[in-house]
Amino acid sequence: MGLLDLFIASTIPVLKVLLITALGTFLALDRVDILREDARKHVNNVVFYVFNPALVASKLAETVTYESIVKLWFMPLNILITFIIGSILGWILVQFTRPPPHIRGLIVGCCAAGNLGNMFLIMIPAVCKEKGSPFGAPDVCQSYGLAYVSFSMAIGAIYLWSYVYNIVRMEDSGNKQLLSKLLGNINWKTVFAPSTTGAIVGFMIGLIPYIRKILIGGDAPLHVIQDTASLLGDGAIPTLTLILGGNLLKGLEGSGMQKSIIVGIMVARYIALPIIGIFIVKVRLGFIPADPLYQFVLLLQFAVPPAMNMGVITQLFGAGETECSVIMLWAYALASISLTLWSTLFMFLI
DSSP: OOHHHHHHHHHHHHHHHHHHHHHHHHHTSTTTOSSOHHHHHHHHHHIIIIIHHHHHHHHHHHHOOHHHHHHTTHHHHHHHHHHHHHHHHHHHHHHHHOOOGGGHHHHHHHHHOBOOSHHHHHHHHHHHHSTTOTTOOHHHHHHHHHHHHHHHHHHHHHHIIIIIHHHHHHHHTTOOOHHHHHHHHOOHHHHTOHHHHHHHHHHHHHHOHHHHHHHSSTTOTTHHHHHHHHHHHTTHHHHHHHHHHHHHHHHHTOOOOOHHHHHHHHHIIIIIHHHHHHHHHHSOTTOSOOOHHHHHHHHHTTTSOBOTHHHHHHHHHTSSHHHHHHHHHHHHHHHHHHHHHHHHHHHHHO
């Protein structure tokens, strides 16, 4: 796979995100007045309570099996490592930059939570289809890749809504003793946020043969339920990206954010985490399967931009929306370059 082909495969998913984001910004302009602030908040609730859980549940139900769970056992640990190390890097950044209290949780969250959803859903099939791909036959690569991406997306959603959501909530409410009081202050209702519940439902459908038989597949008697959930889930990514674009309008008007905060987040996500990921995945101690595509996905989990659901979280709390938009603008603008370079190195290593 040539460098130009790799550049195209790595850039296309980011460009799609940027184009939809630009559309969201346009719809939020005063003279257009379609996606204004109150509209974004209402649509954001639909994403939170309907689209996100439907996306996670439907993708997991289709792809997860006992065999895949056994093979992919390291992935939840790998993702947890990215969240923990990212949190530590974010905490260090907060100590050095001393930002306003209402965005401390946002900074930690952007360093901790990567985009394990739409970037993978678009990028992995694109890489599989490229001529000369190192991952074998395109159809086989795409089939396995979809399973890896679905599992990654579900586990990421669980960590995001049970861990990062509570970090932002605690910082927003003025609780600064984050590490010592995290467990004692967790809102257990939010641990089982809609996306987490959707992941649990998806696992149950995929792993219980009787339920899977009646719901999954064209011949399943109740396949219409799965089809409906999949149809709803398909709306999550474009809607979420439009909301991000609408919120970005505030950022373009000026946020007053310290440049050091933005630079610090970019360094954490695009330099420190990928280097640490190479060490963790390649020093594998014999327990990570020698599957190039699987290892590629594990490495990419350390190199993706911040999760777009950070915009949903800030919107839910009504704090840090403008700052989040500015961070996302820079993160996704730089992602095309960063992902291309790291993808090239990852393919070389595996």
